[in-house]
Amino acid sequence: MNDTIIEFRNVYKDLITQDNNEVIQTTILSDLNFKIQRGEFTSITGPSGSGKTTMLYLMGILDKPTKGTVVLDGQETTALSEEQLAVLRNDKLGFIFQFHFLLPEFSSLENVMMPMLARGKYTYAAAREAAKELLEQVEMGNKLNSKPNQLSGGQQQRVAIARALSNKPKVLLADEPTGNLDSKNSAIVFDLFKKLNEETNQTIIVVTHDEGFAHRTRRILHVIDGRIDYSTNI
Amino acid sequence: MIINRNILYIAFRQLSHRRRQTLLTIGGIGISVMVLISAISLMDGLLQSFTNKIINSAPHIIVSGEKITNPVSDLLYKKDSSSTFMFYKNVERNDEDLIKNYARVENIIYTDPNIKLVSPVLSINVIAKFGIISQPMLVLGIIPKKADAITKFSENMTEGKFDELERSPDAIIIGSSAAKDFQVKVGDRINLVSNFGNTFAVNVVGIFSTGINDVDNNAYANLRLAQNIGNYLPNEVTQLYLRANNLDKISGSAQTIKKNTNYDAKTWEENAASVISLYKTISSMIYFLVFFVLLVAGFGVANILITNVLEKYKDIAILKSFGYKNSEISAIYIIQGMMVAMLGALIGCLLGFIMIQILSSIPITPSQTSSVRSDHLEMGKSPYYFLLTSIFAMIVSFFASLGPSRSASKVNPVDILRGER
Ligand SMILES: Nc1ncnc2c1ncn2[C@@H]1O[C@H](COP(=O)(O)OP(=O)(O)O)[C@@H](O)[C@H]1O
Numbered sequence: 015m016n017d018t019i020i021e022f023r024n025v026y027k028d029l030i031t032q033d034n035n036e037v038i039q040t041t042i043l044s045d046l047n048f049k050i051q052r053g054e055f056t057s058i059t060g061p062s063g064s065g066k067t068t069m070l071y072l073m074g075i076l077d078k079p080t081k082g083t084v085v086l087d088g089q090e091t092t093a094l095s096e097e098q099l100a101v102l103r104n105d106k107l108g109f110i111f112q113f114h115f116l117l118p119e120f121s122s123l124e125n126v127m128m129p130m131l132a133r134g135k136y137t138y139a140a141a142r143e144a145a146k147e148l149l150e151q152v153e154m155g156n157k158l159n160s161k162p163n164q165l166s167g168g169q170q171q172r173v174a175i176a177r178a179l180s181n182k183p184k185v186l187l188a189d190e191p192t193g194n195l196d197s198k199n200s201a202i203v204f205d206l207f208k209k210l211n212e213e214t215n216q217t218i219i220v221v222t223h224d225e226g227f228a229h230r231t232r233r234i235l236h237v238i239d240g241r242i243d244y245s246t247n248i
Numbered sequence: 249m250i251i252n253r254n255i256l257y258i259a260f261r262q263l264s265h266r267r268r269q270t271l272l273t274i275g276g277i278g279i280s281v282m283v284l285i286s287a288i289s290l291m292d293g294l295l296q297s298f299t300n301k302i303i304n305s306a307p308h309i310i311v312s313g314e315k316i317t318n319p320v321s322d323l324l325y326k327k328d329s330s331s332t333f334m335f336y337k338n339v340e341r342n343d344e345d346l347i348k349n350y351a352r353v354e355n356i357i358y359t360d361p362n363i364k365l366v367s368p369v370l371s372i373n374v375i376a377k378f379g380i381i382s383q384p385m386l387v388l389g390i391i392p393k394k395a396d397a398i399t400k401f402s403e404n405m406t407e408g409k410f411d412e413l414e415r416s417p418d419a420i421i422i423g424s425s426a427a428k429d430f431q432v433k434v435g436d437r438i439n440l441v442s443n444f445g446n447t448f449a450v451n452v453v454g455i456f457s458t459g460i461n462d463v464d465n466n467a468y469a470n471l472r473l474a475q476n477i478g479n480y481l482p483n484e485v486t487q488l489y490l491r492a493n494n495l496d497k498i499s500g501s502a503q504t505i506k507k508n509t510n511y512d513a514k515t516w517e518e519n520a521a522s523v524i525s526l527y528k529t530i531s532s533m534i535y536f537l538v539f540f541v542l543l544v545a546g547f548g549v550a551n552i553l554i555t556n557v558l559e560k561y562k563d564i565a566i567l568k569s570f571g572y573k574n575s576e577i578s579a580i581y582i583i584q585g586m587m588v589a590m591l592g593a594l595i596g597c598l599l600g601f602i603m604i605q606i607l608s609s610i611p612i613t614p615s616q617t618s619s620v621r622s623d624h625l626e627m628g629k630s631p632y633y634f635l636l637t638s639i640f641a642m643i644v645s646f647f648a649s650l651g652p653s654r655s656a657s658k659v660n661p662v663d664i665l666r667g668e669r
């Protein structure tokens with residue numbers, strides 16, 4: 015079995031902006047080549063604006079490269095339609111964003127159920143059970159029916175993590191998940207990731223500013239100006 | 249595209265989250281559906297009551313002595329743009345307009361199995377004199393039994409007895425409108441002056457009211473009496489009134505009669521064509537206006553959906569990030585449009601039903617000049633008004649939701665998720 019879960023082959027990403035009548039093309043990422051193995055706990059670091067978020071969205075096939083190929087779980091994604099990409103995302107990926115992004119009208123439980131109900135893979139009752147278990151796992155079992163605005167930032171992020179895990183993703187992708195949290199909540203989130211990686215061999219890729227956080231993962235991809243500056247295994 | 253329960257649920261939750269705006273939009277649809285239902289019911293009711301009265305108490309086909317080749321029926325006839333010609337109808341008695349030997353014609357007509365009854369009629373113009381009032385009046389000579397089967401005089405007598413007409417040779421019954429003009433009562437004796445200047449004194453034995461002014465303006469006498477007054481032979485009449493078994497087949501019957509008898513035959517629809525087309529013109533104008541009311545409600549639907557899409561960019565991006573397809577995102581907003589339309593239509597149907605009840609109970613003053621009189625509004629009642637209007641509201645809402653749902657499906661999650669909250 016192939017141990018590579020994500021591979022970038024000569025990946026470029028250009029940004030085309032329009033200023034008055036001038037079309038400006040800026041290269042955000044250039045010629046990225048790397049592989050992420052199954053079970054790896056990887057952090058992506060680098061200065062602000064270096065292209066980390068862009069890279070993560072490409073890995074999460076939310077965005078398409080301008081040039082090059084992104085391979086996810088052995089499948090080249092370049093030629094896939096938007097619908098096919100959506101199905102793949104639901105099947106293989108879990109996202110955690112910096113700003114929680116829970117759906118405000120829905121309870122914690124319902125938020126976690128959303129990805130499971132998208133494809134009709136789960137019955138409502140099964141999704142409910144699974145969501146409950148996940149929320150207990152992130153120690154939110156006592157806030158099942160709370161709405162996001164009744165939760166603190168740290169609590170919301172834990173619900174978001176439970177949601178990202180709900181479809182048993184092959185890869186968990188997180189964009190500065192502790193960026194908005196205090197040190198205590200950051201530690202809780204980090205410990206959760208660590209535990210997931212060690213106990214269930216969950217592949218995790220985290221974009222982070224936090225040097226301490228990064229050094230406790232198993233691999234660091236350091237990005238500067240849209241290129242990989244160095245890649246170290248810890 | 250599979251619309252799973254979750255999509256419905258998301259759509260519902262977003263709507264119920266903006267309760268006030270949603271309720272207002274539903275109300276807007278409801279009111280316009282009500283207005284549309286009431287308008288349709290009103291117009292349809294008018295037309296229906298008109299046609300029902302005609303069908304029940306007017307001849308289905310009138311065969312008249314007019315030659316079918318008579319080409320000009322309009323007084324004004326414009327031959328070309330530069331000249332206008334005027335034709336005068338012949339006001340003198342014209343033997344050409346008579347059906348002679350009507351019994352023979354009757355026999356020919358009866359060969360059509362669709363014809364149930366033939367009632368001979370001789371219409372003569374007289375000057376009626378009663379007290380100081382002296383007015384022209386149309387007197388129709390009839391064979392009472394036969395005429396009653398068509399016009400239902402006996403059911404519509406307001407005073408006196410219809411049977412009296414048959415018993416006494418110098419009796420007439422008079423329509424309520426004419427009776428009002430002359431202020432005559434049963435038992436009064438009025439004078440009829442013929443075209444030849446002869447005066448006949450007749451007894452008013454009854455007053456009837458059919459609700460059709462064209463009928464109620466006239467007086468009816470025994471055929472024999474009318475023939476005497478007008479100086480006609482006993483086998484001469486001006487029209488034959490026909491009743492048919494099957495109304496759907498009367499056009500064919502009329503054609504056959506024309507061909508076989510060489511006399512003109514017109515169906516009730518042809519006779520009432522101008523009134524019916526007036527009704528239809530007015531109805532389509534009203535429907536057209538009411539359509540705009542529903543269109544405005546459609547704008548309301550578009551409005552709430554646009555707000556829902558604009559305010560939910562983040563949620564849309566999130567749903568997409570974990571695998572909701574563009575088509576499913578579109579479905580959320582189409583479903584919202586349909587939910588609003590369905591609830592609105594339901595409320596509108598209820599309000600429309602109540603409105604119809606209210607409108608049909610309002611008393612109105614009968615008008616002497618309109619073709620049909622009634623003491624209250626005859627509202628049409630049919631489940632189709634509700635069904636059609638509801639479907640129409642759904643269609644309008646569907647089109648209103650297309651734009652917002654399209655822009656929702658086009659949301660690029662990367663652009664949204666990148667931004668701060
Ligand atoms: N949609 C966008 N509009 C404008 N600039 C963008 C957009 N996406 C990326 N960029 C630019 O691309 C570069 C990389 O952005 P990003 O991947 O967000 O970096 P990081 O996450 O490392 O801070 C930055 O210079 C950013 O300004």
Ligand SMILES: [Mg+2]
Pocket residue numbers: 066067068
């Ligand atoms: Mg970033």
